Amino acid sequence: MFGMRTSPVFAHLDLDAFFVSVERLDDPSLAGRPVIVGGADPRARGAVACASYEARARGVRSGMAxxxxxxLCPAARFLAPRPERYLACSRAVRELLAARVPRLVQRSIDEFAIDLTGCERLLGRPEEVVRRLGDVVEEHAGITCSTGLAATPLVAKVAAGQGKPRGRVVVPRGEEADFLAPLPLRALPGVGPRSEERLQELGLRTVGDLAAIPEEALREAFGAHGATLARRARGGEARLPAPAAGAPWEPREAAPTDAAFGRRFPRSLSREHTFSVDQDAREVLDRALVRLVEAAVAALRAHGLRARSLTVHARFADLRVQRRSGRLPHEAEEREVLALARRLLERLLRRRLRVRRLGVRLQGLAPRLHQASLFEGPQFRSARALGEALDRIRARHGWAAVRLGSGEPE
Structure with missing residues (x-):
């Protein structure tokens, strides 16, 4: 099926009911029972993070209250999530895979995309490689997985999803369109509940229906996301996606060093806030964003650093996390960081779901070079002086003594 050594071939490995699998690894008595990870008290406020296949058979789904x-499933065992434990297991699986394949990108805490192009002479037939990788993960990590093999990463990912649990699905080269066409819209990555609803209003029901619509028509109806959906419905590109910058499962690098002074500084600075009640009120979200930016920029000044980029991330009511990033101007202060943060938040809020947690991350940190002010206009020097004055006031009278506009307490 993938005999030509230079033709693109990609595998996708998806760990089955990952959080539940880790819990069963640590407590074998949970095997065969319906298990729901999300909270130990099912009567408390919270949502399902992961459900075993026994619970899914009763209608339980991720994101459900x-x-x-x-x-739906009163006999289930409800467990509080253990993020650090799941992350440790995820990293262990990554190490197993990275030691056996040359090109690997981790897509999420439980998904891995693998480029096997040109590896047949070294590793063997792609179908056999994928089978061995699944066996290695199950034997050494104790977790089962589903795998997909196809000519593009996207089709391989969809194939792995169709094979769950513990399945092995191979899509022969040239049959990608036939494989995708009958699948429901939600099987396509990037199609969520709202996108599906809008597509169904246009009379579309399957991925094949979507693939038949010209890209320009989808771009006109859905903007840039419509063009992306059109490409995905046709199988996507034959190249690995970029790693998720700053994701917790990515390998941690050593902190960079300021060679001039021999000191080390962090690679990024983050601040986040979890709301007591999921929020969609713009004024509440904006006040929280202002406070987060204030705190992050103040920490940046305290370290004598500047940032090259900003990421705003939100965890929504359905427990999905999305991020938007942008570049910052040189030596940016609160005003510039907040302006960019607000633009990024607006893009995130297009999901039209309530926000559970909001955060900001300043990245690409480097020492702040004060002599650069010789070449800056007076507005930059004034902004820096204002920020330093705010820091002095807060150090003397407390953080709440002075705030930026819209940053007053709720």
């Missing part, structure tokens, strides 16, 4: 999950 715990109370609803309990009503």
């Amino acid at each position: 715990l109370r609803r999950a309990f009503a």
Whole structure:
């Protein structure tokens, strides 16, 4: 099926019910029982992070309210999430895979995309490589997985999803369109509940229906996302996606060093806030964003650093996390960082879901060079002086003594 050594071939490995699998690894008595990870008390506020296949058979799904999950499956064992444990297992699986394949990108805490192009002479037939990788993960990590093999990473990912649990799905070269065409719209990465609803309003029901629509028509109806959906419906590109910058599963590099002074400084600075009640009120979200930017920029000044880029991330009510990033102007202060943060937040809020947690991350940190002010206009020097004055006031009278506009307490 993938005999030509220079033709693109990609594998996708998806760990089955990952959080539940880790819990069963640590507590074998959970095997065969319906298990729901999201909270130990199903009567409390919260949502399902992961459900075993026994619970899914009763209608339980990720993102569902715990109370609803309990009503559907009262015999389930409810467990509080253990993020650090899941992350440790994810890294262990990554190390197993990275030691056996030359090109690997981790897509999420439980998904891995692998480029096997040109590796047949070294590793063997792609179908055999994928089978061995699944066996290695199950044997050494104790977790089962589903795998997909295809000519593009996207089709391989969809194939792995169709094979769950513990399945091996191979899409022969040239049959990508036939494989995708009958699948429901939600099987395509990037099609969420709202996108599906809008597409169905246009009379589209399957990925094949979507693939038949000209890209320009989808771009006109959905903007840039429409063009992306059009390409995905046709199988996507034959190249690995870029790694998720700053994702917790990415290998941690040593902190960079300021050679001039021999000191080390962090690679990034983050601040985040979890709301007591999921929020969609713009003024509440903006106040939280202002406070986060204030705190992050103040920490940046305290370290004598500047940032090259900013990422705003939000965890929504359905527990999905999305990020938007942008570059910052040289020696940016609160005003510039906040302006960019607000633009990025606006892009995130296009999902039209309530926000559970909001965060900002300043990245690409480097020592702040004060002599650069000789070449800057007076507005830059004034902004820096204002920021330093704010820091002095807060150090003396407390953080709440002075705030930026819209940053007053709720």
